[in-house]
Amino acid sequence: MGSGPAAGSVRARYLVYFQYLGTDFNGVAAVRGAQRAVGVQNYLEEAAEGLKSVVPVKFTISSRTDAGVHALSNAAHLDVQRRSGQPPFSPEVLTQALNTHLKHPAIRILQAFRVPGDFHARHSASSRTYLYRLATGCPRYDQLPVFERHRCWALQATCLDVAAMQEAAQHLLGTHDFSAFQSAGSESPSSVRTLRRASVSPGPASPFLLPQEGRRLQFWSLEFESQSFLYRQVRRMTAVLVAVGLGTLTPAQVRLILESRDPLGRHQTRVAPAHGLFLKSVLYRDLEDRAGDVACAQQESQGPGGRKAPGQPDFKPETSGPTAGGLG
Template sequence: MENCTARYLIFFQYLGTKYSGVMKTPPHQLTLGVQNYLETALQKLRLENEASLYISSRTDAGVHALCNSAHVDIQRRSGKPPFSGKVLTEALNFHLKPEPISVIGAYRVREAFHARYRALSRTYTYRLVTGFTHHAQLPVMERNLCWSLRDTELDTRAIQEAASSLLGTHDFSTFRALSSETPFKSPVKTLLRAQLQPGQESFAQRHFNRNLQFWELTFKSPSFLYKQVRRMTGALVAVGQGRLSLSQLQELLEVRDSLAYPKNMCAPPTGLFLTRVEYEDSDLSLDT
């Protein structure tokens, strides 16, 4: 039997606190990316090829994912049939221990499938917390999973009104951070969802500090610019704190200049979660 190469779409999640981001870094770097650990787990499957992941959605250091995705080509040794999605998922999770990274599903996909370009949309949720005056009043298990806005009262109606003004297709140049790849990407994006909702009461909140109030800002778009979600979140929080008016937010959007974005307003990475990457059902319809 000839060697058979199969392409898989892999969904995975991770706590981003200890990683340099999702993307692969040089092996000599002190802090590695999530991709480094996933590819190491793949190589432990004794493959014929050097399996390289193609990540759908980039996340930076400290940013988490409940669901990111990537595709990979896997060539098994002669005589070995392709992995089923279930077997591949279980094998990768075995080799990922004890890292806070987990593969939540794997699907055989067509040879031409691309995890990044076939994605229909990405959804990000940013977690905020208010209702405390001192760092020690926040449960330790939440400290890397939210933006701690102590001594803060938020005008949630103003935030929602401001978020709604960002919906639709705009040039979001002001809300992207400059990077080496920025000049080659169109700043025009379509925001399909921008919504503020109260977060559900957590176990730690119920048993540790009932004064805490969690909030979730959710954004959905086919794609985002570099740090767009964190910049939008920072601006919306500033509106909720009364530091930025709705008209000033509109001016930032209309000026279309990254350098016009106020310094020190960008939200920190700790509260940001990539929560969903969507595809056509037909992309996942191959027999696994």
């Protein structure tokens, strides 16, 4: 029989959805060592200390995001091992406890689920969607409302050729080698990805605009969906599509850039600013019918734990496909 504090204890694995404003963080990944804790993961794991797990709780993040990038809904799995005789936390109690102990106001736990012990938040994801927000009609950065700063890319142009951007986006759809849109530092062994959706559309009007600003400023939304992305792929694709919208590139040139597989070409070295990018969702095939519950939790404002989760899912995680996380 085993001995020590873990003897007789039961380990429970959870899938946790969480959101954050990335402005104050050096990305989602934890910063280890003597450096100041500036990663979202640092604060999550510090909050998990309040769970009093026999074994320290570590968050395995589904989708890595860079400094300044936000998340409407990211995901992670974690193991909590309570002392012998103590039952596992319910997902609702776990959510409330983590929110209670979180020490940074820009992070929030949305929802939690019990999952099998072999579930993996990064490898099992079936879909990741990123949203990029643009603003046109802003000749100077100080003309952007303070509530929108660090949440969109403000362009000096008064308009974009959205039809050309939509045409260019069609060249990116499907399975391709996206080497031309990959930044150095990617850990992925393959640059082949399948882009399922790439859309360009007018964004909702900002509620923070004064009447005179609403006549000048226009917001636009770019969305990209894939099982996984290469390092900074979304921000590089966004920069190229914006160039098309401004008339400095044609849709046909975007196809040539993709086919070149050259990340150091004249146009593809551009990277859209991090602060306009949001990880919108991470989906798991056997949890997709619950995505609406997570979306509601994002909007819920009553109480630290958000909306009560439904019953625990009964599923086996996917283990096939790319192992790289979302690195938009």
